[in-house]
Structures are given as C-alpha cells and as structure tokens.
Amino acid sequence: MLPKVRLPETRHMITLEVVRNTRLSPHFTSVTLGGPELERLHPMGFDQTVRLFFPREGQAGLRMPTLSNEAWMAQVLLLPKSRRPWVRNYTLRRVRPEVNEVDIEFALHGTESPASAWALRARPGEPAGIFDMGISYLPPAEAAWHLLVADESALPAVLAILDSAPDSLVAEVFLEVPESADIRGDVRGPAGVRIHWLPRDGAGTMPGQLALETVKRAVLPGGRFYTWVAGESRLPTGLRRHLVNDRGTAKGDIAFLGYWRHGRSSPG
Known part of the structure; x- marks a missing residue:
C-alpha cells in the first residue's frame, strides 16, 4: 500500500x-x-x-x-x-x-x-x-467528518492526529487494543470526536479483526467523510473494500496503510 x-x-x-x-x-x-x-x-x-x-x-x-x-x-x-x-x-x-x-x-x-x-x-x-x-493524513476540506480506525500498531498515530486536530473536527474513532488495561483514559480529543475503545481481552482474534467487524456493523453519520485507517494489513484493505463496495465511499477519500502483516517480519 x-x-x-x-x-x-x-x-x-x-x-x-x-x-x-x-x-x-x-x-x-x-x-x-x-x-x-x-x-x-x-x-x-x-x-x-x-x-x-x-x-x-x-x-x-x-x-x-x-x-x-x-x-x-x-x-x-x-x-x-x-x-x-x-x-x-x-x-x-x-x-x-x-x-x-x-x-x-x-x-x-x-x-x-x-x-x-x-x-x-x-x-x-x-x-x-x-x-x-x-504525513499521510491529508483530509479534503470538503469532508463533513472523519473516520479514524486503528489497531494497536497505529494507535500512536491516531492519538497524534487527535493532538493536532482543530477544535472543529467531527470524527468517529475506533481504536483496538490488546486488553482493557491498554485503554488511555486521558484521551479526549475535540468535542465533536467520539472515541470507541475496542479491547480484545483474550478473545484470540487477529489484531484488527475486531475493529473491522465493529465498523462494518456501525451506524455512521451521513455526508461525505474522510477515512484514515492503519494497522495489520487485513484491517485497512478490508475496511477500504467495505467502505467502497457497501457504503459507496469514493476511493480518493480513504487513506489506508498496512503497517504490518501477521506472521511476517519486515525485511532487514
């Protein structure tokens, strides 16, 4: 990607x-x-x-x-x-x-x-x-709201994005972490941001799967939106496919980044 x-x-x-x-x-x-x-x-x-x-x-x-x-x-x-x-x-x-x-x-x-x-x-x-x-977070000015999705590998990136966000940001944020103890209770973001913490808590699912399935089932706001999604490669590719095929989202309004692949180490 x-x-x-x-x-x-x-x-x-x-x-x-x-x-x-x-x-x-x-x-x-x-x-x-x-x-x-x-x-x-x-x-x-x-x-x-x-x-x-x-x-x-x-x-x-x-x-x-x-x-x-x-x-x-x-x-x-x-x-x-x-x-x-x-x-x-x-x-x-x-x-x-x-x-x-x-x-x-x-x-x-x-x-x-x-x-x-x-x-x-x-x-x-x-x-x-x-x-x-x-940076890869490059939302169009016309987007009414943002969808931010990450597993634990991309959690710091989403938190950094929220730190830099203007007070006017409206966003739905889905953050998957290994367990409840990894939830950051001090993270708030602008008033228009809703953060959904998704701890796996020993469920045994692959990282990113919980976030993907949760967003697929979610009732999202209307209007044009910009998506930034990153994590284990199946999460960004799967979410992009869902947004384009099932929700009619334009491909150009989606930034999707595969940070890693389960079971494969990076070269070096």
Whole structure:
C-alpha cells in the first residue's frame, strides 16, 4: 500500500540517543529520544512518520546512513548484518522542539519483534536515529467528518492526529487494543470526536479483526467523510473494500496503510 504523503521541505538523517523509557500500559511503552540534531527536524504534526534506526542486540553502536535521500536504503543493505542497524517505521507521538525531544510509542509484541525487543531494553544514553517520512493524513476540506480506525500498531498515530486536530473536527474513532488495561483514559480529543475503545481481552482474534467487524456493523453519520485507517494489513484493505463496495465511499477519500502483516517480519 503506497498512500499519498506530504514530505517536509528538507530532510536529514538525525542521530539521537535515548533520554527515557516510560511504560504506559501492559502492551505499550514510550521511548523519548533527544539531542541537538533535532533542530534539523521540521515538525509537521498529525501522523508524521520517521524511519527509526536502532542497533541490533550485541552491536557496540549505531551505524547511520550518510545520505539524506532514498539512496540511504542501498547504503544500509550493503552493510554486513554485524554493522547493519534495524530500520522500522514509527510515528512521532509528540515533538518538543523547545527541549529537542521526541516521543515514539511502541506496541509491544514480545522479544520476537526486533523493535519491540529494543523498546523493552532501551536505556538512557543508547543511540538511535530518525529520517523524516512525512504525513499521510491529508483530509479534503470538503469532508463533513472523519473516520479514524486503528489497531494497536497505529494507535500512536491516531492519538497524534487527535493532538493536532482543530477544535472543529467531527470524527468517529475506533481504536483496538490488546486488553482493557491498554485503554488511555486521558484521551479526549475535540468535542465533536467520539472515541470507541475496542479491547480484545483474550478473545484470540487477529489484531484488527475486531475493529473491522465493529465498523462494518456501525451506524455512521451521513455526508461525505474522510477515512484514515492503519494497522495489520487485513484491517485497512478490508475496511477500504467495505467502505467502497457497501457504503459507496469514493476511493480518493480513504487513506489506508498496512503497517504490518501477521506472521511476517519486515525485511532487514
């Protein structure tokens, strides 16, 4: 899935270090990264995504690419695994330019996932790096309301979108999380936003399935609406198919992003 994106005017490879690691709930932790190079980041808000570079377990340091364009990937892949960093996509949950810090929230899937394992063990002073990938939340001005749908992997992105939203936003928000203890009781959003928390609580269903089936059954507001949906690949593809075929939604009014595929690890 290749969604429309808006890139910043300039992009740079930015090397940082872990400032703190804050456990948020049983399945989420927030890693704060900081350093003077963050002055080169252009905050865009909403679902601003970065390539996150972090060392493999046992590596003494972090080998960052030197090219601030798409040729960086070739640089990384040419490195032997002994020096090659892990690279994953993550949303900037919060940006605090006044103190040169960013927060990145991780949905924890145990130590089988390289990113989850790193987030569990990341300690202050350890290196990490980012490369800006822009935003995909690009609603048309004509949309009367928004539909935001996510499983746990895209929860930080939706929360960041709500943080950046104008007070006039009207939205139906469906957020699937592993269990009730992962619900963020302090999340409100603008007055016109209704948030539906969907904990699986041991149901054994694949991530994203509960959110998909819930939206399919939901009575939604009328009028033209914009959809932003992300998570395990079956959620965005399934919801897009439902909205287009069953609700008559224009394909151009749907941003759908497959963040991951169940049972398959990202290359690297």
